[in-house]
Amino acid sequence: xxxxxxxxxDKVGRATVRGLDEMGFAATLLGKAVYWLLxxxxxxxxxxxxxxxxxxxxxxxxxxxxxxxxAFTIGIMLxxxxxxxxxxxxxxxxxxxxxxLSLVREFSSLITGILVAGRSGSALAARLGTMKINQEIDALxxxxxxxxxxxxxxxxxxxxxxxxxxxxxxHLVSLFGAGLYVSAxxxxxxxxxAGQVIDALRLSDLAHGLAKSVIFSVLITIVGxxxxxxxxxxxxxxxxxxxxSVVHALSAILVTDMIFAFAVTR
Amino acid sequence: xxxxxxxxxxxxxxAYWGERKVLKDIDLTVRHGEIMxxxxxxxxxxxxxLNHLLGxxxxxxxxxxxxxxxxxxxxxxxxxxxxxxxxxxFQSGALFSSLTVAENIMLPLREHTDLxxxxxxIITRLKLEVVNLAGFGHLMPAELSxxxxxxxxxxxxxxxxxxxxxxxxxxAGLDPVVSSAIDDLILRLRDAMGMTIVVVTHDLDSAxxxxxxxxxxxxxxxxxxxxxxxxxxxxxxxxQNLLNRRAEEATLDTDAYLRRLLGES
Numbered sequence: 001x002x003x004x005x006x007x008x009x010d011k012v013g014r015a016t017v018r019g020l021d022e023m024g025f026a027a028t029l030l031g032k033a034v035y036w037l038l039x040x041x042x043x044x045x046x047x048x049x050x051x052x053x054x055x056x057x058x059x060x061x062x063x064x065x066x067x068x069x070x071a072f073t074i075g076i077m078l079x080x081x082x083x084x085x086x087x088x089x090x091x092x093x094x095x096x097x098x099x100x101l102s103l104v105r106e107f108s109s110l111i112t113g114i115l116v117a118g119r120s121g122s123a124l125a126a127r128l129g130t131m132k133i134n135q136e137i138d139a140l141x142x143x144x145x146x147x148x149x150x151x152x153x154x155x156x157x158x159x160x161x162x163x164x165x166x167x168x169x170x171h172l173v174s175l176f177g178a179g180l181y182v183s184a185x186x187x188x189x190x191x192x193x194a195g196q197v198i199d200a201l202r203l204s205d206l207a208h209g210l211a212k213s214v215i216f217s218v219l220i221t222i223v224g225x226x227x228x229x230x231x232x233x234x235x236x237x238x239x240x241x242x243x244x245s246v247v248h249a250l251s252a253i254l255v256t257d258m259i260f261a262f263a264v265t266r
Numbered sequence: 267x268x269x270x271x272x273x274x275x276x277x278x279x280x281a282y283w284g285e286r287k288v289l290k291d292i293d294l295t296v297r298h299g300e301i302m303x304x305x306x307x308x309x310x311x312x313x314x315x316l317n318h319l320l321g322x323x324x325x326x327x328x329x330x331x332x333x334x335x336x337x338x339x340x341x342x343x344x345x346x347x348x349x350x351x352x353x354x355x356f357q358s359g360a361l362f363s364s365l366t367v368a369e370n371i372m373l374p375l376r377e378h379t380d381l382x383x384x385x386x387x388i389i390t391r392l393k394l395e396v397v398n399l400a401g402f403g404h405l406m407p408a409e410l411s412x413x414x415x416x417x418x419x420x421x422x423x424x425x426x427x428x429x430x431x432x433x434x435x436x437x438a439g440l441d442p443v444v445s446s447a448i449d450d451l452i453l454r455l456r457d458a459m460g461m462t463i464v465v466v467t468h469d470l471d472s473a474x475x476x477x478x479x480x481x482x483x484x485x486x487x488x489x490x491x492x493x494x495x496x497x498x499x500x501x502x503x504x505x506q507n508l509l510n511r512r513a514e515e516a517t518l519d520t521d522a523y524l525r526r527l528l529g530e531s
Contacts, residue, residue, distance in 0.1 A: 043343065045377070130363075139360035142320050142432075143422075144349035145377050146342075 022230070026222045029148060029229075033156050036149035045146060051154035052161075059120045059155070060162030064169065067115055071170040074107050075099070075177030083185055092186060096196040099178045104201055105265075108170040109209040110257055113216035116163055117249035121224040124155055125245035128228025129238040137229075152225050159217035167213040171206075212260055216253050223249040273298045273430055273462035274319060278328035281314055281486075288314050290486040292328070298429075301456055301463045303473040306483035307508065315483065316434055316466045320354060321345060333429065350378055353423030353461075357435040359415035361407035361422070368394070368403030371422045378426060393421040397451060413444035417451065424455060431455065433465045437472045449475045470509065474498075482508060 040046040082095040082102075128151060131137050140147045179193040227245035231237045274296035281289035288311045296302045306312040317323040318330050321337045330337045335348060361370045368390050375386045394400050397417040402410070410418060416436055423431055433452065437445035449472050456463050467473055473480055480497045482490040482505050490497055490505045497505065 045346070134363070135356045135358055135360040136362055138320075138322055139354065139356060139362075141322060142349055142352060142354040143374050143377070144346045144352075145373075146346060150377075 022226055025229075026226045029152055029225055030156075030218065030222055032146075032148040033153045036146065036153050037157065040149060040153075045149055047149055047153040047157065051150075052157045055155045055158035056162050058123070059116060059158050060166055063115060063119055063162075063166060066119075067112060067166055067170055068173050070111055070115060071108065071173040072177035074111055075103060075174035075179075076181045078102055078107065078174075079178040079181040079185070083182070095182060095186070096193060097200040099182070100175065100197045100200040101205060103174045103178065104171055104205050105208045106257075106261070108174055109167045109212045109216065110253070111174075112163060112167045112170045112213060113220065113253045113257075114250060116159070116166065116216070117220045117223075117253060118246055120155075120159070121220040121249045122242050122246045124221065124224035125228040125231075126238055126242045128225060129231030129241050132229065132231050133234055133238065152221070155224075156218070156221045159221045160214065163217040163220070164210050164213045167209060171209070208264060211264075212257060215256055215260065219252045219256060220249050223252055271298045272296070273300075273333060274302075274464065275331040275334075276315075276319070276328070277331070279315070279318060279325050279330060280327035281311075281318060281323065282326050283314075288486050289318070292483075292486075292488060294481060294488065294491070296462055296464060298462055299456065299460050300478045301452065301465065301476050303477035303480045304464065304466045304483060305468060305470075305473050305480055305508065307468065310483045311486040312466050312468075312483050313434065314486075316432060316464070319464060320352070320432060321349070350374075350426060351429045353426070353428035353431045355416065355419040355423045355431070355433045355436060357438055359407065359419040361410075361415060361418055363407050365407075366403060367399065367405050367407065367410065367418050370407065370418065371403070371425050374422065374426050389425065393425050396424070396454075397421040398447070413440050413448070416440065416448055420448075420451060420455075424459070424461075427459060429462060431461045431463045433463065433467075435467055435469075436465060437467060437469045442471075445469065445472060446475075448472075452476050470511070484508075 036045065037047055078099050079095065082098050083092045086092045086095050086098070128137070131151070137147050137151070140150055175197055179190050179197075182188065183190050183193050224245050227241045227248065231241045272295055274294070276292050276294040279289050279292040279294075280287065292315060294302075294315075304312045304315060314323065318325055319332070321330070321332075321340075324338065332348060333351060335344075337345070337348075340348060361367070362373070365373065368387075371390045371393055372386050375381055375389060379386075381389070390403065391400070394403055397420050399414060399417050399421065402414065402418075407415060407418070420433070420436070423433075431452075436448050436452065440448065452463060452465065453476055455461055465473070465476065474494050477494055479491065479493055481488055482497065482500075484504050489502050490500045492500075498509065500506065
């Protein structure tokens with residue numbers, strides 16, 4: 001029994017140290033990426049615009065179709081559930097306010113974050129992991145090209161631009177999806193629905209959703225990069241760390257979302 | 267290069283993998299324009315030594331100096347600057363799989379020079395010709411054979427005309443003809459460009475063809491260092507075993523082993 005307790009304490013202790021070590025590594029990577037973004041030009045080691053654009057295309061433009069489908073679906077689902085719930089109180093005419101606030105403050109940024117983490121965060125981890133086992137990262141280092149500048153800074157910038165942009169797109173599509181259902185179900189015009197949405201939303205609601213998407217951008221990038229950089233043991237290691245990257249990124253997004261909502265909404 | 271003609275200097279280098287000492291007080295000097303071949307069996311420490319020369323690992327004790335500059339005392343930015351004088355051809359090639367061969371070779375030019383696109387393309391074409399890969403620049407690394415990958419990696423390593431070239435197992439996994447072509451290429455690079463070249467290999471034929479001096483490592487220690495003739499004449503049994511491709515004789519006492527297995531004293 002005593003040995004089991006000691007064994008458990010040992011495992012917990014080691015996992016904690018490993019976790020703290022990874023957090024330190026993540027903070028260092030983030031710091032270095034910001035450093036290269038700020039002073040890269042002066043050091044004649046700029047973060048290439050071409051790489052940022054390429055990453056932005058992968059993260060943003062390629063994700064538009066699937067994000068549109070998801071956002072549209074979420075919008076309709078929220079409208080169905082909202083009308084169903086409010087009808088119990090005879091207040092279904094107020095559903096637009098609930099839909100608008102829920103989508104803009106919560107669901108659009110969340111669904112975008114989850115999608116980008118699953119699509120681009122995992123791809124980033126897999127790419128870096130494969131590069132690591134193929135010695136490509138060592139090759140960059142010995143060529144005098146800082147791997148953080150070349151491999152981390154471009155996706156970070158691309159995420160910071162594209163995740164908020166995708167969130168804005170997600171707002172529009174999900175509100176449109178919800179609007180179609182609401183207008184059909186409650187017999188109001190789309191124009192009237194749009195007017196109600198505009199009345200319900202304040203600038204701070206938009207800022208709330210966008211601020212979260214900025215935090216999600218950083219989390220997705222850093223989690224992907226850290227897991228990619230920690231790959232060991234060939235192709236199996238890449239698969240393992242890619243899965244780990246998705247799990248970590250989703251967990252980080254949900255926990256951060258809850259903390260953010262708690263801190264800002266109360 | 268320093269005034270005394272030394273490009274690479276290793277002084278009392280000690281390295282560990284966990285608790286295990288894998289390099290034990292290594293002293294080594296490579297002169298300017300010299301081809302130094304580092305040889306040894308698997309697990310002897312030669313790759314660890316190479317990684318220290320490249321600054322990818324940091325010594326537990328001792329110093330590594332390249333062009334007179336102690337790697338441990340360089341700031342990260344000074345290290346980046348120093349690395350512009352180094353070319354490295356990794357065992358696997360380490361070509362970037364998302365870039366074409368030409369883009370791979372052009373990458374150091376793009377990152378370290380202000381040359382215009384046209385000039386970079388010309389230099390890339392020249393380097394491809396040097397390694398006999400003219401016309402293959404448009405291919406992706408996955409489309410290359412083993413020998414072509416090694417040659418493309420060499421082309422990328424020399425694209426900035428570095429003062430020092432490091433090659434990790436340049437002939438590993440290649441047939442004798444391609445391997446010999448790589449050796450000729452390394453010799454040509456030294457003769458034409460005056461590079462200091464360090465080659466890590468366990469290919470005896472290749473080592474004795476290209477080396478000015480050979481450093482034999484075993485169990486993390488240098489057991490022989492000298493010219494080809496001096497290494498051939500070495501009386502060290504481990505060196506002779508390596509040269510004659512013999513595994514060290516097993517010293518297992520079969521009877522004692524069986525007794526132990528059966529629990530007899």
